[in-house]
Amino acid sequence: MGIAVIYGSSRRNGNSEQLAKRLVDGFDADHIYLSEYAIHPIQDYRHSEKEPYPDDDYHHVIGRVLDQDKLIFATPIYWYGPSGLTKTFIDRWSQSLRENKTDFLARLAAKSAWVIGVGDDVPHLKGIPLVQQFQYIFEYTGTSFEGYILGKANRPGDILQDNAALAAVEEIRKSWQEQL
Amino acid sequence: MGIAVIYGSSRRNGNSEQLAKRLVDGFDADHIYLSEYAIHPIQDYRHSEKEPYPDDDYHHVIGRVLDQDKLIFATPIYWYGPSGLTKTFIDRWSQSLRENKTDFLARLAAKSAWVIGVGDDVPHLKGIPLVQQFQYIFEYTGTSFEGYILGKANRPGDILQDNAALAAVEEIRKSWQEQL
Amino acid sequence: MGIAVIYGSSRRNGNSEQLAKRLVDGFDADHIYLSEYAIHPIQDYRHSEKEPYPDDDYHHVIGRVLDQDKLIFATPIYWYGPSGLTKTFIDRWSQSLRENKTDFLARLAAKSAWVIGVGDDVPHLKGIPLVQQFQYIFEYTGTSFEGYILGKANRPGDILQDNAALAAVEEIRKSWQEQL
Amino acid sequence: MGIAVIYGSSRRNGNSEQLAKRLVDGFDADHIYLSEYAIHPIQDYRHSEKEPYPDDDYHHVIGRVLDQDKLIFATPIYWYGPSGLTKTFIDRWSQSLRENKTDFLARLAAKSAWVIGVGDDVPHLKGIPLVQQFQYIFEYTGTSFEGYILGKANRPGDILQDNAALAAVEEIRKSWQEQL
Numbered sequence: 001m002g003i004a005v006i007y008g009s010s011r012r013n014g015n016s017e018q019l020a021k022r023l024v025d026g027f028d029a030d031h032i033y034l035s036e037y038a039i040h041p042i043q044d045y046r047h048s049e050k051e052p053y054p055d056d057d058y059h060h061v062i063g064r065v066l067d068q069d070k071l072i073f074a075t076p077i078y079w080y081g082p083s084g085l086t087k088t089f090i091d092r093w094s095q096s097l098r099e100n101k102t103d104f105l106a107r108l109a110a111k112s113a114w115v116i117g118v119g120d121d122v123p124h125l126k127g128i129p130l131v132q133q134f135q136y137i138f139e140y141t142g143t144s145f146e147g148y149i150l151g152k153a154n155r156p157g158d159i160l161q162d163n164a165a166l167a168a169v170e171e172i173r174k175s176w177q178e179q180l
Numbered sequence: 181m182g183i184a185v186i187y188g189s190s191r192r193n194g195n196s197e198q199l200a201k202r203l204v205d206g207f208d209a210d211h212i213y214l215s216e217y218a219i220h221p222i223q224d225y226r227h228s229e230k231e232p233y234p235d236d237d238y239h240h241v242i243g244r245v246l247d248q249d250k251l252i253f254a255t256p257i258y259w260y261g262p263s264g265l266t267k268t269f270i271d272r273w274s275q276s277l278r279e280n281k282t283d284f285l286a287r288l289a290a291k292s293a294w295v296i297g298v299g300d301d302v303p304h305l306k307g308i309p310l311v312q313q314f315q316y317i318f319e320y321t322g323t324s325f326e327g328y329i330l331g332k333a334n335r336p337g338d339i340l341q342d343n344a345a346l347a348a349v350e351e352i353r354k355s356w357q358e359q360l
Numbered sequence: 361m362g363i364a365v366i367y368g369s370s371r372r373n374g375n376s377e378q379l380a381k382r383l384v385d386g387f388d389a390d391h392i393y394l395s396e397y398a399i400h401p402i403q404d405y406r407h408s409e410k411e412p413y414p415d416d417d418y419h420h421v422i423g424r425v426l427d428q429d430k431l432i433f434a435t436p437i438y439w440y441g442p443s444g445l446t447k448t449f450i451d452r453w454s455q456s457l458r459e460n461k462t463d464f465l466a467r468l469a470a471k472s473a474w475v476i477g478v479g480d481d482v483p484h485l486k487g488i489p490l491v492q493q494f495q496y497i498f499e500y501t502g503t504s505f506e507g508y509i510l511g512k513a514n515r516p517g518d519i520l521q522d523n524a525a526l527a528a529v530e531e532i533r534k535s536w537q538e539q540l
Numbered sequence: 541m542g543i544a545v546i547y548g549s550s551r552r553n554g555n556s557e558q559l560a561k562r563l564v565d566g567f568d569a570d571h572i573y574l575s576e577y578a579i580h581p582i583q584d585y586r587h588s589e590k591e592p593y594p595d596d597d598y599h600h601v602i603g604r605v606l607d608q609d610k611l612i613f614a615t616p617i618y619w620y621g622p623s624g625l626t627k628t629f630i631d632r633w634s635q636s637l638r639e640n641k642t643d644f645l646a647r648l649a650a651k652s653a654w655v656i657g658v659g660d661d662v663p664h665l666k667g668i669p670l671v672q673q674f675q676y677i678f679e680y681t682g683t684s685f686e687g688y689i690l691g692k693a694n695r696p697g698d699i700l701q702d703n704a705a706l707a708a709v710e711e712i713r714k715s716w717q718e719q720l
Contacts, residue, residue: 011224035221041264044191044256076224080316081261084221084268091264121320124687125675128668129312135665136260136306147664147704163714164687167707174703304507305495308488315485327484327524343534344507347527354523371584401575401624404551404616436584440676441621444581444628451624481680489672496620496666 002028004068008075008086010035015159016118019151020074023116023169027176029072030064034085037061042091058092066107070114070176071143073134077119077127077150082134090137109142114172118165120154147172182208184248188255188266190215195339196298199331200254203296203349207356210244214265217241222271238272246287250294250356251323253314257299257307257330262314270317289322294352298345300334327352362388364428368435368446370395375519376478379511380434382520383476383529387536389432390424394445397421402451418452426467430474430536431503433494437479437487437510442494450497469502474532478525480514507532542568544608548615548626550575555699556658559691560614562700563656563709567716570604574625577601582631598632606647610654610716611683613674617659617667617690622674630677649682654712658705660694687712 005020012033037057065071075082082090096104115134117127127150138145149172151165152158159165185200192213217237245251255262262270276284295314297307307330318325329352331345332338339345365380372393397417425431435442442450456464475494477487487510498505509532511525512518519525545560552573577597605611615622622630636644655674657667667690678685689712691705692698699705 009224010221014224041190041215041268042258044189044194078222078271079267079273079320080313081267084264084271087259087261087267088221088264091258093259121316125671125685126316128672129309129316131665132309132312132668133260136301136309140259140301145665164708164711167711168704171704171707305491305505308492311485312488325485344528344531347531348524351524351527369584370581374584395581401550401628402618404549404554438582438631439627439633439680440673441627444624444631447619447621447627448581448624451618453619481676486676489669489676492669492672493620496661496669500619500661 002030002068003070003072004030004032004065005072005074006065006086006089007031007033007035008073008083008089010083010085014076014118014156015151015153016074016076016116018157019118019149019159019165019169020072020116022166023072023114023172027173030068032061032064034061034089039085039089039092041088042094044094053095058089058095061089062092062096066104069110070112072114072116074116075118075130077117077121077123077130080119080121080126081130082117093141105141112144112146113138114146115148116151117148118151118153118159120152123150123152182210182248183250183252184210184212184245185252185254186245186266186269187211187213187215188253188263188269190263190265194256194298194336195331195333196254196256196296198337199298199329199339199345199349200252200296202346203252203294203352207353210248212241212244214241214269219265219269219272221268222274224274233275238269238275241269242272242276246284249290250292252294252296254296255298255310257297257301257303257310260299260301260306261310262297273321285321292324292326293318294326295328296331297328298331298333298339300332303330303332362390362428363430363432364390364392364425365432365434366425366446366449367391367393367395368433368443368449370443370445374436374478374516375511375513376434376436376476378517379478379509379519379525379529380432380476382526383432383474383532387533390428392421392424394421394449399445399449399452401448402454404454413455418449418455421449422452422456426464429470430472432474432476434476435478435490437477437481437483437490440479440481440486441490442477453501465501472504472506473498474506475508476511477508478511478513478519480512483510483512542570542608543610543612544570544572544605545612545614546605546626546629547571547573547575548613548623548629550623550625554616554658554696555691555693556614556616556656558697559658559689559699559705559709560612560656562706563612563654563712567713570608572601572604574601574629579625579629579632581628582634584634593635598629598635601629602632602636606644609650610652612654612656614656615658615670617657617661617663617670620659620661620666621670622657633681645681652684652686653678654686655688656691657688658691658693658699660692663690663692 040054075086117130149168151162219238220234255266297310329348331342399418400414435446477490509528511522580594615626657670689708691702
């Protein structure tokens with residue numbers, strides 16, 4: 001078991017991706033770029049006949065996520081929250097709750113998670129609602145929310161100048177190495 | 181000019197819709213159900229050649245939103261944030277920022293906005309990140325964030341038992357009637 | 361058993377007091393004005409010899425609080441948090457944790473709590489950190505956090521013009537009357 | 541002009557103090573231990589005759605704070621907020637607003653501020669309300685909120701094991717050295 005990195009950006013090689021890549025460099029990781037998959041908005045069947053869910057890549061992606069024991073959500077901060085790609089993927093967890101709730105929650109409850117959010121507009125303060133949203137998500141699933149990094153960047157590569165973010169990355173890497 | 185209600189639920193006649201309908205009952209309102217439109221995730225072209233944006237319903241929808249002077253965002257609280265439909269729509273505002281930033285912001289800055297979020301899991305507390313996310317969104321666009329209602333409901337129709345939410349609806353309606 | 365109202369304002373008859381008075385009108389309530397008591401800042405003896413705690417009114421006040429089963433914290437929003445009087449009182453709970461932790465937490469865990477915060481500067485948004493602070497406090501003590509009201513007022517009496525706050529008060533009163 | 545460190549702990553040599561000391565080591569700093577001064581709760585005279593304010597150490601302390609251009613608020617996280625000593629001191633700023641509002645705000649608006657909060661109970665998440673409270677405080681005073689460190693510690697000295705906090709300290713020190 002290793003690390004699943006869930007990239008929520010619509011572009012490749014952006015700042016949140018670069019920071020996540022540095023975080024997992026040298027570790028066994030499955031890199032999941034949500035922008036490469038078709039994942040449609042959740043259908044809300046909680047109170048109606050259960051119609052077919054979208055026949056798309058959701059099951060493939062969530063399967064790969066559930067196969068790892070460490071989860072990294074790496075998302076640009078779009079409009080002060082996780083990207084639409086990230087949010088739409090997480091919304092679909094409601095489908096898994098209907099399909100196999102007990103097993104789904106049991107597997108998520110056994111995992112540890114980190115969140116990387118990178119933005120340009122005072123991310124250390126204005127990224128807080130994003131962090132608190134994940135806090136409640138992981139509280140619900142029982143996942144251990146180990147930490148988060150709010151990085152500041154705009155142009156691709158800027159994040160490598162954010163020394164506080166890089167230092168935070170090193171601390172997480174050190175904690176993983178000590179576990180080996 | 182009147183009210184644009186932007187419904188973010190994936191189902192019709194859910195609780196957030198019912199509460200919003202009661203809010204605007206008798207007022208001139210354009211009802212925009214995001215689930216009826218194709219709006220794809222934002223492409224992030226900030227730092228690359230500007231390629232074509234998705235050819236979908238975004239321009240139609242944002243046009244209707246900009247035509248009104250009061251905005252109601254009515255979303256179920258999915259996973260402690262706005263629905264993926266809502267978030268994906270707002271993410272696309274970055275496209276408008278590239279296409280006609282000055283005019284887009286000027287128009288949003290002239291509007292007032294309310295947010296309705298309905299959920300089942302302690303929404304008055306766990307809906308707070310959603311509220312703060314909209315707070316920063318409106319701070320950026322200059323839109324006047326007039327108020328929000330966090331309602332509690334699960335089964336369709338439950339929201340009509342949430343007396344505090346209904347009372348809050350009445351107060352907003354009263355303030356609008358006094359403006360007439 | 362009834363209601364303890366803990367008033368945190370430094371002045372009498374201010375807006376948070378008026379709103380709390382309306383909330384408990386007709387119910388059996390013990391009115392505790394923190395400004396009338398001497399309660400000194402906590403001494404932090406967690407990691408030192410336990411020296412004497414301040415000989416002041418803390419034990420009297422906490423005793424009256426623990427004697428009731430509903431707690432109302434009514435505080436003006438001073439500098440975006442609970443008043444210093446309120447905070448200093450709550451800080452002293454650490455003394456009770458040292459003196460009789462098990463009993464203290466067991467008694468608080470059996471209670472329900474409401475928070476009233478009244479301020480002038482966009483309290484519905486800028487009062488959120490105050491609410492979240494109480495959320496964590498009650499999570500720690502096991503107290504059931506039943507609800508909060510963020511009211512807007514500046515001059516004494518203004519709060520009686522805040523119809524949303526008054527409506528919220530009525531809803532809480534109704535829920536209590538149904539319990540009788 | 542240099543740095544004012546405002547220590548909010550009730551004990552000396554605690555973790556928030558140790559972290560702040562490391563932050564300013566080698567820089568010109570005025571160390572202000574609130575526990576050594578008598579600062580009484582604010583009297584709220586906004587809507588009454590202006591009676592005398594408490595004759596205590598407030599003017600001495602605020603004078604020293606205003607004499608520096610960098611402010612460090614170093615507080616233990618007590619009950620998920622700043623310590624009562626810290627809060628009571630800040631509440632008294634309302635007195636300065638009455639005594640000389642224009643000058644007081646002008647001086648604060650020219651300063652930069654950092655916040656250090658150290659606690660034991662998941663400070664990176666449960667310290668967020670404390671951070672947001674300071675965010676609104678500095679927004680009001682116009683002070684530039686440069687950054688914050690939420691450190692984890694319980695026993696005195698623990699903070700020196702919090703490598704992420706120490707790394708954050710180093711980044712701030714580096715930024716100051718570059719200014720010299």
